[in-house]
Amino acid sequence: MTILVTGGAGFIGSNFVLDWLADPSAEPVVTLDALTYAGNRANLASLGGDARHTFVHGDIGDRALVDRLLAEHRPRAIVHFAAESHVDRSIHGPGAFIKTNVEGTFTLLEAARAYWGALQGEAKAAFRFHHVSTDEVYGSLKADDPPFAETNPYEPNSPYSASKAASDHLVRAWFHTYGLPVVTTNCSNNYGPLHFPEKLIPLVIVNALAGKPLPIYGDGRQIRDWLYVKDHCSGIRAVLAGGRLGETYNIGGWNEMANIDIVQTVCALLDELQPDAAGPYARLITYVTDRPGHDRRYAIDARKIERELGWRPAETFASGIRKTVQWYLANAEWVAQVQSGAYRDWIDTQYTASQPAA
Template sequence: MKILITGGAGFIGSAVIRHIINNTDDEVLNIDKLTYAGNLESLKDIDQSARYSFQRADICDKESLEQAFNSFQPDLVMHLAAESHVDRSIDGPSEFITTNIVGTYNLLEVARNYWHALEDSKKAKFNFHHISTDEVYGDLEGTTDLFTETTPYAPSSPYSASKASSDHLVRAWHRTYGFPTIITNCSNNYGPYHFPEKLIPLVILNALDGKPLPIYGKGDQVRDWLYVEDHARALYKVVTEGKVGETYNIGGHNEKQNIEVVKTICQILDELQPQADNVAYEQLITFVKDRPGHDLRYAIDASKIAKDLNWTPVETFNSGIRKTVQWYLDNIDWCRRVQDGSYQRERLGAGE
């Protein structure tokens, strides 16, 4: 099969591409604008494969998308391109509206026109998989409630509102035009090649530099953590085996408070690379003012994808976070190259 992937140089997108090239015979075309969070170094292990190709393009550029579809002739589309950092959406929401809403609209229209012109046999197999987030649901008040595929949308930030909007567009294109779509909503991802503005890589790198580890509020925000390679396996299952018109929630079954996550990282670093003075890394933890509209708890009910597609995560949080910390220790040069002038860890980074 030929799979066109948008945002394939990003954190989750690159994990999906590595999974496909390493574990299937499929061909991949990676379309990515290469914004600050897109990094082709994340694909250096597979970029010489004859089954992988890359095109630098913006999903808001309709002509570039049309050229890509017409030349590659994809059987499936996986749409991951998005602005995704909550803090950045609060500071500057415009790019989130443009990329996540207008860009998704452009992609839907180009893909729909391409699909409409396909011969019947290819048309019947085509699928447009839109990858979204659990943040579209808002937050959970109770300690036992879970997000299901039918939880009403209640986004809190400009980022989650823009992703909710894109989800609605995808569903509307399916219902109005009969365009074959599937949506997935995932919990917080972590793992190798994560851009260093997100909580886990930020904490690891700040700790290694002896810098403060900023935690919003009391650090009692709860997130369900999903190892990115588990997520990549799930996404491939959905795009190849999922039912058109359905939504699947993907979670890691690993609910942790942010403060727990940070302390776990500190303990692993104390073991693997202690500070020169042997002072515990936890001493670097600094509590800072909470961000506006901060959701308290997210948690995914992933029973549908387990039942329908036989997917469950392989990694526990303890196994995944240890692998992640070790990866950053082993790949510190990658981290330093990623940290160019456009990103100086100036934002708090204590959120998702």
């Protein structure tokens, strides 16, 4: 038996695959990834020659390919990470998000339903479809609102979060209508190694080291809950192993912080670990016009997964962010490789062309 991991060359997916196969007794993994701009085969380079890992370059929307992989490898679980996931990109080009996150998830669900329906006995009872989603489907919180619970209504505010909300609803419907054995997890903001440098934390690290501006939207007081990626991976494993069918589990880090405080923390760590002769890195902070529909606050109530499955994050933000900065300092070659011309063009379009905030 194997597991099929979609989007396994992306940030969270590759961390999950590496974490899974770090256990010598773990089941083999088939990684399916379309290798869009944020998918990187180099993330999985350490698995070269490992017979337990098979990489397939392909799209979750390719039904014939997915059917073939399921028939050939007979996975006992699908862990579905594959998604377009950057809010800013979804504002500029929402079509790709609908295609991958909605249509792609639909195709994958239909392939899984046909495969599962043909299984027999223990193999059918053991099969799971694990859908990985985001806290952004719940919308935005006010300063004094309680954190998002699994029972919160969906109120997505960006094309990205709307497309993920749609995929969550499809997964729920395939459970209730067809009986497909699904579980869903909604996570808070991840950070850690192998994070493509368009998101806040890796962007700040990379720009600071290059002496470039550190762009902060609006007043920088937008609050997020931050989850170290390896903690997220352990949470997914816990839900895959023991989560109740048809249920949703929120996975959070219990770390609410404002964006400007995140940036100040990263700058202070860089001042300590790799000081710049030109002065403190915080001098590079630059406020830019806020993005449209920017949610003010996200926070995750992760008590359900702790109560039912005994999971809690192992890292504090202080320990996780230090590990993250150290990883980027030690992996300058990886950063250089992912900074393609297309990536630089995107950063220039999104940030350097922005007008300074009033």
